[in-house]
Amino acid sequence: MNFFAEAFAWIFDPAHFAMVNGIWPRTVDHLFYTAVTMLIAMVIAIPLGLLIGHTGRGRNLVIVTTSAARALPTLGFLLFIILFSGLGLWPFVIVMVVLAVPPLLAGVYSGLEGVDRQTIDAARAVGMSEWQIIGRVEIPLALPLILGGIRSSVLQVIATATIAGYVGLTGLGRFLIEGLALRDYTLAIVGAILVAVLALAVDGLLALIQRLVVPRGVSRGMARTISTRSRRPTRLPAMTVAPIKEG
Template sequence: MTGNPFLDALAWLTDPVHWSGPSGVPMRTLEHLGYTVLGVLVAALIAIPVGLLVGHTGIGKGIAVTLAGAARALPTLGLVTLFALLLGLGLTAPLLAFVVLAVPSLLAGAYSAVETADPATVDAARAQGMTEWQILAKVEIPLGMPLIIGGFRGATMQVVATAMLAAYVGNGGLGRYIFLGLGSQDYPLMIAGSLLVIALALVLDLVLLVTQRLTAPRGALPAEN
């Protein structure tokens, strides 16, 4: 121990002992990544179809925007605690909270993607006899794919940053280091856990940013979400 919490955290991270076993960094990282992916995917199954429908038809846009805004304002820790009290300890409570947290970005990305499709291109497709479903699937979604990926990017960043709360109700993930450090006043351990969460978030953000740019229509830059 050097007496410097940050240097001690770096020493903890470079100690091979902490990189093996069921409580090692790789396993905790995989758990954290799993919580993030599961939360975002479940949210996407709900938000993406609704967002595409709202964007294509314009029906219920006001309600969707209001609900998305309200969901953004909900405190994640409060949700985890509430769901844990209602459902008990385990993965269900934090997963529901992560889904609620991810829905707004995914919903906004989906309906914005369809809304921003070039009207002239959509009208041309309609004039060629395409059905509304074909217009959505073959014109609006491909043109708006960067915004949809942007929605995934925003949702992923929000969930990966709060997935540490899974450890608050007895689960794993990188949050275990933070809460263990908090309980024992081991500040280097808390810093190490925080650095690992930041590193995972940066990697995921880079992957999704590259994907967002690759899905942009040729000659266009992807809009930031």
């Protein structure tokens, strides 16, 4: 418990905020790595997810690929990339993008798949083009799951960006890495606490944005649709029982 008390005392010491390697500069760096990663991941995952969710093509291939990407050991993959490209920002960003794409992609195409097919058929019946259906019908109705995928992806990136210190970068993970290297467990706990607080703060901000952006009717309708599908009984084939012959 002394380590935790010392860690909180270290965090609330004003001298540790604005110095060169203090809390604020490393927090800004951590957010910068997260923003760059998420921007690239969204450029890749959102159009692909919209295509898969709208057409239903390539879904199985994407599921297999994203599952394999999630199974990759992050630090081992980072070291593998470094062997070919060297230290720096972009090897780290590549690894983070590979980590960020699967939950984001899953949120997008799952959201579009959750839209009622009758609604889409009605949109086609009134003369909407496929692009209009995606932009005016499917995306607004799928927005809760899309934003949920973004939140999940951002949290994973923030938590995993602590390994930036292994490639010569900064960020809040430097406190953790330096603390373990120097056997300064107070500093290591400081890094863990700061990363957790940053993740909770960003998730709370994204949750507020989601609540403001998504209309209540859309959110309730999507939840009702998912609940109805999950409770739908599975129809089993009828079983024929042969009569028992006597004697």
